Amino acid sequence: MATGGRGALSLLEYYGSDSDGDSGYTSEDEKKRKHEFSSPHERKRKRRRAEDEEEMLVDTPSSSCHAHHTRPTASSESVMGEGRQRLSDHTMDTTSNQLPRSRSIPLPGELLLTREDHVDDPRQHQGRIRSFPHERGNWASLLYVPLHLGVYGASFASFMASLVATCQEQNVVLTPSSDLHISLTRTLILHLHWIYPLTEDLRARVSQISKFSLWLHGLNIYVNDEGTRTFLGLRVCQGRSELEDIISEVDKCLAEYRLPPFYKDGSYHASIAWSTGDVSEDLRRLLPQLENICSQYFSVETDIRTFDVDYLHFKTGNRIHTIHLKPGN
Numbered sequence: 423m424a425t426g427g428r429g430a431l432s433l434l435e436y437y438g439s440d441s442d443g444d445s446g447y448t449s450e451d452e453k454k455r456k457h458e459f460s461s462p463h464e465r466k467r468k469r470r471r472a473e474d475e476e477e478m479l480v481d482t483p484s485s486s487c488h489a490h491h492t493r494p495t496a497s498s499e500s501v502m503g504e505g506r507q508r509l510s511d512h513t514m515d516t517t518s519n520q521l522p523r524s525r526s527i528p529l530p531g532e533l534l535l536t537r538e539d540h541v542d543d544p545r546q547h548q549g550r551i552r553s554f555p556h557e558r559g560n561w562a563s564l565l566y567v568p569l570h571l572g573v574y575g576a577s578f579a580s581f582m583a584s585l586v587a588t589c590q591e592q593n594v595v596l597t598p599s600s601d602l603h604i605s606l607t608r609t610l611i612l613h614l615h616w617i618y619p620l621t622e623d624l625r626a627r628v629s630q631i632s633k634f635s636l637w638l639h640g641l642n643i644y645v646n647d648e649g650t651r652t653f654l655g656l657r658v659c660q661g662r663s664e665l666e667d668i669i670s671e672v673d674k675c676l677a678e679y680r681l682p683p684f685y686k687d688g689s690y691h692a693s694i695a696w697s698t699g700d701v702s703e704d705l706r707r708l709l710p711q712l713e714n715i716c717s718q719y720f721s722v723e724t725d726i727r728t729f730d731v732d733y734l735h736f737k738t739g740n741r742i743h744t745i746h747l748k749p750g751n
Contacts, residue, residue, distance in 0.1 A: 561617060563610040563738040565624065565672060565745075567636075567665075567731055569602035569692055574726045581719040585654070585695060588711055594704045596654065596695045604636075604658065604692050606669055606734065610681050617738050620679060624736060625745045627671040632748045633732050636661025639720070641713055642691060649700045654712070655691035661731070665690050668734070 571578050582598040589596040612620065637660035644653040658665065666688065673683040697705075705712075720727055736743040 561612045561614065561739045563607075563612045563617070563736065564605060565607040565734060565736045567604040567606065567729075568733075568735050569604065569729050571602065571726070574723055577719075577723055578726065581715070582694065584715050584719075585712055588715065589697075589705070589708060592704065592708055594697065594701055594708065596697050598695050599693050602692050602694065603735070604665070604690055606665065606672060607676070607684055608682050610676070612738060616679060620675070621736055621738075621743045621745075623675045623678070624672060625743075627675055628668060628734060628745050628747065630748055631664070631668055631671070633730070633750045634661055634664040634747075635728055635730050636665070638692060638727050638729070641709065641716055642689070643702050643705045643709065644689070644691065644693070645700050645702050650698065652697045652699065652701045652705060653693040654695045654705060655693045656716075658690040658692070662688070662690060664731070 579598075586596045586598065636658055638656040639659045640657045642655055642657050644655055645651070646653075669684045676683060731747065733744050733746045736745060
């Protein structure tokens with residue numbers, strides 16, 4: 423049994439030294455030895471020798487037995503059974519080390535949530551209807567000239583109340599604009615990774631144009647491309663050539679991103695009020711009365727007609743980027 427026992431132990435040692443879990447090799451000589459033991463010929467030779475020794479464990483009588491063949495004793499069967507069990511267990515461990523069971527990494531809970539389609543409710547936006555569908559990763563953007571009323575804010579609010587009341591008498595609902603500005607682009611749809619480079623390109627071009635002043639006079643009516651909103655605006659009379667220079671440079675920049683240019687009619691204006699739908703015909707009938715109110719107001723507040731343009735705003739989503747113009751001579 424001594425010889426057979428050593429054979430079983432050597433087989434166990436062979437599987438153990440060849441397992442992936444063995445990390446006891448540190449020196450270069452030991453690494454070389456491990457590489458030699460891992461060669462296919464060496465593994466085949468050792469496996470054959472181990473099988474021969476295992477057969478000896480079963481068929482060869484121990485040194486304490488007689489020369490003729492006898493059945494192994496109960497203790498021998500116990501040792502052999504224990505050796506096979508240890509061999510079987512170690513082989514299963516080695517197999518599990520060589521073929522690890524794949525384990526998937528769970529996704530964060532946020533990614534497992536169902537993405538619902540965005541539904542706009544016009545009641546939450548004063549009845550306004552979105553001109554383009556909402557989509558994640560797209561940002562509505564606009565380049566414009568901001569107009570600040572300053573100390574004239576209260577008087578301008580009174581002026582707008584008179585316009586709204588006049589329209590209300592004729593069943594036309596007019597809503598004052600929340601801010602005054604002159605648009606220099608259409609509403610652009612930008613991907614997030616476009617925002618920074620486009621902003622810098624616009625800044626590089628527009629910053630070469632000098633500061634200027636503009637003057638507003640007279641009312642006009644405008645309808646958006648979709649016909650979902652109608653605007654009442656103050657027309658730009660002085661400063662049109664400077665605005666055209668800016669738009670020319672901006673359109674060149676937008677063309678590089680395959681974005682639409684500004685409108686070709688050159689009707690620069692500041693929208694002061696709006697109404698849902700296309701009510702342009704109703705407003706045109708009221709235009710003489712509205713013009714009369716406008717003339718009376720500006721005859722008193724003469725300075726509010728003129729605005730100094732020192733910078734532009736490029737709005738993307740809720741973020742505003744300021745682009746300064748070149749200081750004048």
